[in-house]
Amino acid sequence: MELVLSWLKEYVDVDLPLPELAHQLTMLGLEVEDVRLIGLPMPTGENKGFTFHGLEWDKEKFVVAQVDEVMPHPNADRLVLCRLNDGQGEHTVLTGAPNLYDYKGKGPLDKPLKVAYAKEGVRLYDGHKPGFELTTLKRATIRGVESTSMICSEKELGISEDHEGVMILDDDAPTGAPLVDYLGDAVFSISIPANMVRCSSMIGLAREVAAYLDQPLRMPDLTLPKGEGKVSDAVKIEIRNPELNPRFVAGLIRNVETRPSPYLVQLRLKLSGMRPINSIVDATNYVMLEAGQPLHAFDYDVLVKRAGGKTPTIITRTAEQGEKLTTLDDVEHTLEDYTVLVADTAGSLSIGGIMGGQESEIRPDTTDILLEGASWNFINLRKSLKYLRINSEAGYRLSRGVHPTLAEIGVRLCLRRMLEWSGGQLAEGLVDNYPLPYEDPTVTITTADIKRLIGIDLTAEEIAGLLRRLMFQCEVNGNAVAATAPPHRMDIGVGVNGRADVAEEVARLYGYEKIPSIRLDSELPPLRSNPKEERNQLFQDTLVSMGLQEVISYRFTNLEQEQRIYPPDARPQGEEYVELQNPIAVDKNVLRRSLLASVLDNLERNARLRERLALFEIGPVFWPQKGQLLPDEPMRVAIAICGLRYPSAWDQKDKGNFDFFDLKGIIEGLLKALHVTEVQFEADSNPSFHPGKCAVLRVSGEKMGWLGELHPQVMANYDFGEHTRVQAADLDMDRLFNLSPKYFETNPITAFPPVIEDLAMIAPENITSDEIVRVIRSTGGFLLKQVELFDIFRGEQIGAGNKSLAYRLTYQAPNRTLNDKEVGKQRNRIITNLEKELGVKVRQAE
Amino acid sequence: MSEKSSLITELETLQKQAEQELAGLTSESDLQNWRTQFLGRSAMVMQIFRRLPEAPQEERPGIGQFANQVKSTLEEKLATKMEAVKASALQESLQTESLDVTLPGRKPPRGRLHIQTKVTREICRIFGDMGFQVFQSPEVESDDYNFELLNIPAHHPARDMWDTFFTTNESVVLRTHTSPGEIHAMKAFNPDPIRVTLPGMCFRYEQMDANHEIQFNQLELLVVGKDITFAHLKGTLEEFAKRMFGQDVRTRFRPSYFPFTEPSAEMDVECFVCGGKGCPACGSKGWLEICGCGLTHPVVLQNGGYDPDVYTGFAAGLGIERISMLRYRIDDIRNFWRNDVRFLEQF
Numbered sequence A: 001m002e003l004v005l006s007w008l009k010e011y012v013d014v015d016l017p018l019p020e021l022a023h024q025l026t027m028l029g030l031e032v033e034d035v036r037l038i039g040l041p042m043p044t045g046e047n048k049g050f051t052f053h054g055l056e057w058d059k060e061k062f063v064v065a066q067v068d069e070v071m072p073h074p075n076a077d078r079l080v081l082c083r084l085n086d087g088q089g090e091h092t093v094l095t096g097a098p099n100l101y102d103y104k105g106k107g108p109l110d111k112p113l114k115v116a117y118a119k120e121g122v123r124l125y126d127g128h129k130p131g132f133e134l135t136t137l138k139r140a141t142i143r144g145v146e147s148t149s150m151i152c153s154e155k156e157l158g159i160s161e162d163h164e165g166v167m168i169l170d171d172d173a174p175t176g177a178p179l180v181d182y183l184g185d186a187v188f189s190i191s192i193p194a195n196m197v198r199c200s201s202m203i204g205l206a207r208e209v210a211a212y213l214d215q216p217l218r219m220p221d222l223t224l225p226k227g228e229g230k231v232s233d234a235v236k237i238e239i240r241n242p243e244l245n246p247r248f249v250a251g252l253i254r255n256v257e258t259r260p261s262p263y264l265v266q267l268r269l270k271l272s273g274m275r276p277i278n279s280i281v282d283a284t285n286y287v288m289l290e291a292g293q294p295l296h297a298f299d300y301d302v303l304v305k306r307a308g309g310k311t312p313t314i315i316t317r318t319a320e321q322g323e324k325l326t327t328l329d330d331v332e333h334t335l336e337d338y339t340v341l342v343a344d345t346a347g348s349l350s351i352g353g354i355m356g357g358q359e360s361e362i363r364p365d366t367t368d369i370l371l372e373g374a375s376w377n378f379i380n381l382r383k384s385l386k387y388l389r390i391n392s393e394a395g396y397r398l399s400r401g402v403h404p405t406l407a408e409i410g411v412r413l414c415l416r417r418m419l420e421w422s423g424g425q426l427a428e429g430l431v432d433n434y435p436l437p438y439e440d441p442t443v444t445i446t447t448a449d450i451k452r453l454i455g456i457d458l459t460a461e462e463i464a465g466l467l468r469r470l471m472f473q474c475e476v477n478g479n480a481v482a483a484t485a486p487p488h489r490m491d492i493g494v495g496v497n498g499r500a501d502v503a504e505e506v507a508r509l510y511g512y513e514k515i516p517s518i519r520l521d522s523e524l525p526p527l528r529s530n531p532k533e534e535r536n537q538l539f540q541d542t543l544v545s546m547g548l549q550e551v552i553s554y555r556f557t558n559l560e561q562e563q564r565i566y567p568p569d570a571r572p573q574g575e576e577y578v579e580l581q582n583p584i585a586v587d588k589n590v591l592r593r594s595l596l597a598s599v600l601d602n603l604e605r606n607a608r609l610r611e612r613l614a615l616f617e618i619g620p621v622f623w624p625q626k627g628q629l630l631p632d633e634p635m636r637v638a639i640a641i642c643g644l645r646y647p648s649a650w651d652q653k654d655k656g657n658f659d660f661f662d663l664k665g666i667i668e669g670l671l672k673a674l675h676v677t678e679v680q681f682e683a684d685s686n687p688s689f690h691p692g693k694c695a696v697l698r699v700s701g702e703k704m705g706w707l708g709e710l711h712p713q714v715m716a717n718y719d720f721g722e723h724t725r726v727q728a729a730d731l732d733m734d735r736l737f738n739l740s741p742k743y744f745e746t747n748p749i750t751a752f753p754p755v756i757e758d759l760a761m762i763a764p765e766n767i768t769s770d771e772i773v774r775v776i777r778s779t780g781g782f783l784l785k786q787v788e789l790f791d792i793f794r795g796e797q798i799g800a801g802n803k804s805l806a807y808r809l810t811y812q813a814p815n816r817t818l819n820d821k822e823v824g825k826q827r828n829r830i831i832t833n834l835e836k837e838l839g840v841k842v843r844q845a846e
Numbered sequence B: 001m002s003e004k005s006s007l008i009t010e011l012e013t014l015q016k017q018a019e020q021e022l023a024g025l026t027s028e029s030d031l032q033n034w035r036t037q038f039l040g041r042s043a044m045v046m047q048i049f050r051r052l053p054e055a056p057q058e059e060r061p062g063i064g065q066f067a068n069q070v071k072s073t074l075e076e077k078l079a080t081k082m083e084a085v086k087a088s089a090l091q092e093s094l095q096t097e098s099l100d101v102t103l104p105g106r107k108p109p110r111g112r113l114h115i116q117t118k119v120t121r122e123i124c125r126i127f128g129d130m131g132f133q134v135f136q137s138p139e140v141e142s143d144d145y146n147f148e149l150l151n152i153p154a155h156h157p158a159r160d161m162w163d164t165f166f167t168t169n170e171s172v173v174l175r176t177h178t179s180p181g182e183i184h185a186m187k188a189f190n191p192d193p194i195r196v197t198l199p200g201m202c203f204r205y206e207q208m209d210a211n212h213e214i215q216f217n218q219l220e221l222l223v224v225g226k227d228i229t230f231a232h233l234k235g236t237l238e239e240f241a242k243r244m245f246g247q248d249v250r251t252r253f254r255p256s257y258f259p260f261t262e263p264s265a266e267m268d269v270e271c272f273v274c275g276g277k278g279c280p281a282c283g284s285k286g287w288l289e290i291c292g293c294g295l296t297h298p299v300v301l302q303n304g305g306y307d308p309d310v311y312t313g314f315a316a317g318l319g320i321e322r323i324s325m326l327r328y329r330i331d332d333i334r335n336f337w338r339n340d341v342r343f344l345e346q347f
Ligand SMILES: [Zn+2]
Pocket: B271, B272, B273, B274, B275, B276, B277, B278, B279, B280, B281, B282, B283, B284, B285, B286, B287
């Protein structure tokens, strides 16, 4: 919404410096986004953080002037010479403005043309260059005629982009007056919150400013001159659904002449971002901007014709399902059955409150006008706007709630403007059909409410005083104020809603800045654990401590992207995704099911940037469930590593790459941090991973997910640059965390020395290290503290199909020094059991 | 005894020779050789003792004594010399073993949290110090929780404030804010007082550019109790701004509109990039919009199971990426989820 300062001042006296006004509007909830100056000087001093821009018009050198005669140029057809008076003397001014050609060679003009005149040396915008580029007006000789000054276009003055012709001001413009005194203005761009649509008009803004300044509001004159013939004889109004159309006000004006509106009206429309059309259409737009009531003008003759020459009856009704209407923008709309139409006995005329129909629109030759000011159910109207996909100034206001009182005010104001700008005769009175009067709510608020909500002590009189400035009707009764909302706003509710609404108004006008700041001093809620956050932090911190970089990915993806984690012939079918109805892009049409896919995408994106990558992500995946409205959002942890095991350095020659066991080490580290027991890595197959380099992780017998080297066919789905192997894992974070004990036992540190023994053995290839360790552990008894694999090799000397494994066994007693005999006994039992249970032969020292 | 014993003369010669040689030695190993030569088992001095019987009986004690004297003199000289040699060897090694300390260090494999994890934690910690506990809720929500229960009925104009991603089930949306968590928290905790932070990923249907993302982290506050006022809202958020942006930071509260709070406000923080003078970071405004806030709307309290005649509350919502962008002068919001390591590794 553009606030045009000169316009605002018609309704309220304001003489605040511009930055102060911008600040106060902002502090009232009407955030000023920027301020455009039309000719006014830049504010001096503190700008309070607001941006001002525009061209300052020098008082001496930009003046209102009058053109008394337009003469042909001796050497150029497309140029004219103007005999111009700037209040100080007569000048001959050269111009090429096409809108002066009509006056060329007509001799002295009966009615001089008022123009904006710029003198030599001023700074203004170059009308011939695109955009706004400043230039200095210099003396020049054009085709033999010297020119020192000029008649300005709007573009040259920074008013609009219009450079079609020079500005022709209204006849009453005072010749010789500084232009800035006559046209100078400031335009504040204001963002109006959704509950303050009452402020999307000059009067609406003026009410707020008046309330803030505690100044009276000057309403424009609403009386209508006496008319000829009654409107009520010329048109009947029938409202079929008062819920959807509570009020319909109509006025009639005959024999108008559509012409250009006065320049000041056109200027205000332009500064408000609207395009002037003609004096009839402009009047409806002007009043909408002035009072906030959208209006619609029908060609009355068309209505009479449609009624077969009889008195037309306007009917407002909902559309038939599928009913069609062509609007004045030449678009045919198919309507839903809740959309309200303005119709007559012959059919539909316009979409109520949204857009006029083509047939009855105002044309240049229209003479008789039926003017509509109506109020509509804003929820229903918004619904219609949505499917019709129409954005209009009227729709914007009406879909947020325009009070029915404004329907009449709007019609009265608009009829007056039409008479003034287009001539014609008014028909007597108005037709006002108001079957469902809006009841302005009365809300009772007490001093205790204000204290309890806002935290300030106000007396009932003070509360009433603030509300009265906002035009509430207030009755004070002890500590209570019964406040009735003023008849121009629909944002005040009843009951607890109303109390909050009124408290907000009290606080807003009192000033948020004046409300004290107090630290929370109330009772603390019971302390609860934050298991989800604790879980997240434990996983994140542990993985970071092992050198991994966290990533956070889009939840949005697409099927193809997701299925890259499978070889082409192993893509699962029929997996359900959370699908979007309105994806922002085709490649972001579902929510991810796999966190592994997310991490691998990130690995791919970085693969060419680094010779070593170690990434992880924790986060939800989205799994729709049958019979459930919302998908499950299990938390997963995914890891992907590739490239060099150790970062390179200038003297670092080891080029070893990450392999399965680096990944496994990371996961073991994570499990250690979780203090889970009964951990098992088992060879397993999973389509994403290399069949020989893949393990399933079980904790306490439950599957937690897989880890492994990516299947070569999966690798082929990605571009990992130079990286030929990627190790990755995808685990169930929720379940891992659930198995993680909050408390665990630590081992005592003993002062007695351990006995360390190495045990080398030859095992068939099919015996896993895990099986061997299990036998050693179960046989070794409680004195055996640690079993660690320290060497593995294969070779001829141990026979094909065999491997040699060497373990370091640590025995320790908590309370004494062990002797060789005790350890020897255990060793022998281990050797026996390994042989018996697994066929593994321990290599005895000779 | 006028004539010196020949053994004494020998010893004198020997001592002279030893001392001369010693003077010329510079290395530890030469000194070891010298010791073997002059003080070892087969060295001359030692042999003098064995040769004592050659001397007349009465001279023997004198010679022995002299030999001992020579021996200990030589040992002393050796010790002194040894110390000097070691000192100069140390000196030399210190001089030759110097590094080019400007060579780059070897990088340990360092892991990092994503910057948004860090900033979120920091904010949660600040509010944690004020007694706020973390509460999390789902990212995919029903229309009820995302809108209806927050006092945003269907077709209400306020719905225009959120560009929403709908799933193929019209009544299921990607949450547009963390506010549904308010309802979850209230339902879980009523009638206890509440003081929670609700961090999490939210979604808006927007064309992506340097300032707009379809996915962003929000952190919401919710306080419910029997004596919570707008003044507490101001106090809490001002304290937060001081901890987050510096003790001297200026804040302002101006009226705003959210359907789930009333009175509603916007807290602006004076731009810490330009100090309020106006710069690109603050859009030349001098103020940064940091969070929307307000007293919890009575209808929302009711929907959460709290009687608005007894309880009041406040809520506030912060955009976490925006805070990071301001703090670290990040010019493109899309950096966060692109996860380019060249970006992530800068934190
Ligand atoms: Zn700034």
